[in-house]
Amino acid sequence: MNEALNSVFHSESPQAEVISGLFILVLIVCAVILLIVAAMIFSSLARFRHKPGGLDPKPRHGNWKLETAWTVIPFLILIWFLTLTAKGMKESNPPSDQKPDLLVISHQWWWEARYPQSGVLTANEIHIPVGVRWLVGLESADVIHDFWVPRLAPKMDVVPGHPNRLWLEADKPGNYLGTCAEFCGAQHAQMHFLIIAQSPPEFEAWVEKQGKPPPRGLTEGEQKGSRLFQSMTCVNCHTVNGTPAKGQAAPDLTHFASRQTIGAVILPNTPENLARWLKNPQAVKPAILMPDFKLTDAQVSGLTSYLESLK
Numbered sequence: 001m002n003e004a005l006n007s008v009f010h011s012e013s014p015q016a017e018v019i020s021g022l023f024i025l026v027l028i029v030c031a032v033i034l035l036i037v038a039a040m041i042f043s044s045l046a047r048f049r050h051k052p053g054g055l056d057p058k059p060r061h062g063n064w065k066l067e068t069a070w071t072v073i074p075f076l077i078l079i080w081f082l083t084l085t086a087k088g089m090k091e092s093n094p095p096s097d098q099k100p101d102l103l104v105i106s107h108q109w110w111w112e113a114r115y116p117q118s119g120v121l122t123a124n125e126i127h128i129p130v131g132v133r134w135l136v137g138l139e140s141a142d143v144i145h146d147f148w149v150p151r152l153a154p155k156m157d158v159v160p161g162h163p164n165r166l167w168l169e170a171d172k173p174g175n176y177l178g179t180c181a182e183f184c185g186a187q188h189a190q191m192h193f194l195i196i197a198q199s200p201p202e203f204e205a206w207v208e209k210q211g212k213p214p215p216r217g218l219t220e221g222e223q224k225g226s227r228l229f230q231s232m233t234c235v236n237c238h239t240v241n242g243t244p245a246k247g248q249a250a251p252d253l254t255h256f257a258s259r260q261t262i263g264a265v266i267l268p269n270t271p272e273n274l275a276r277w278l279k280n281p282q283a284v285k286p287a288i289l290m291p292d293f294k295l296t297d298a299q300v301s302g303l304t305s306y307l308e309s310l311k
């Protein structure tokens with residue numbers, strides 16, 4: 001994806017538009033004020049420069065016109081900003097009495113997404129239908145995080161014990177990079193996510209597929225990996241629907257192979273990268289809450305082929 005486009009200057013939703021419009025306006029007004037002040041300082045420096053035998057300029061006192069102007073003008077500018085901010089908040093903040101269409105739960109250092117209507121559950125790659133305004137509920141499983149998709153929505157803190165909410169909408173289909181914007185520990189900088197905006201039929205097809213258990217009919221190699229997965233502690237942390245793996249502490253792996261990335265969008269989901277991850281997750285993303293199992297190469301390759309079968 002084009003990282004350069006991942007900025008507030010390329011908003012792709014009405015909510016992000018409001019915020020970036022306000023940001024740009026404040027930036028321009030402040031730049032003009034800075035220029036005026038700088039010009040006055042430099043012209044004073046030049047005009048009142050000490051000359052041999054020159055006199056000090058006459059100080060100005062009690063000029064009520066000047067004093068009124070420099071009090072009233074900033075006051076009006078601030079009132080103008082306040083009004084625009086209140087209007088922007090009204091457009092970008094959802095009501096508090098509506099049920100969320102999507103629940104996003106932040107974890108150190110990945111994102112869980114739950115779709116209450118369909119019961120679908122996924123991690124780090126959050127699909128939404130394009131052009132539809134969704135109310136997103138935000139909850140944290142541990143510490144304070146911050147949900148931020150610069151091109152789609154305002155920033156919103158995700159606070160343990162205090163559910164927050166925001167509107168999420170994308171005008172155009174595509175992948176929008178999001179990131180955690182509140183320092184939350186060792187891997188804060190690697191806690192990304194994707195908002196994948198799809199046409200409504202594509203989105204429906206995705207939901208339907210995610211709602212089913214993974215395909216059966218594993219090859220022999222995949223079966224070996226599956227037995228290994230079930231016999232190790234993987235199942236205490238990860239879920240694969242339709243199997244005894246029901247762990248809740250880590251990304252759901254039911255349709256792991258249908259995702260584009262691994263580790264909260266830090267690596268493309270390829271068998272090579274997955275093998276690297278399994279060989280030693282702590283080397284790929286140090287300090288994460290998945291231990292290094294010191295697996296043998298044969299175990300890594302079995303687990304890799306099993307996990308890549310979870311389409």
Ligand SMILES: [Cu+2]
Pocket residue numbers: 144145146180181182183184185188189191
């Ligand atoms: Cu963070």
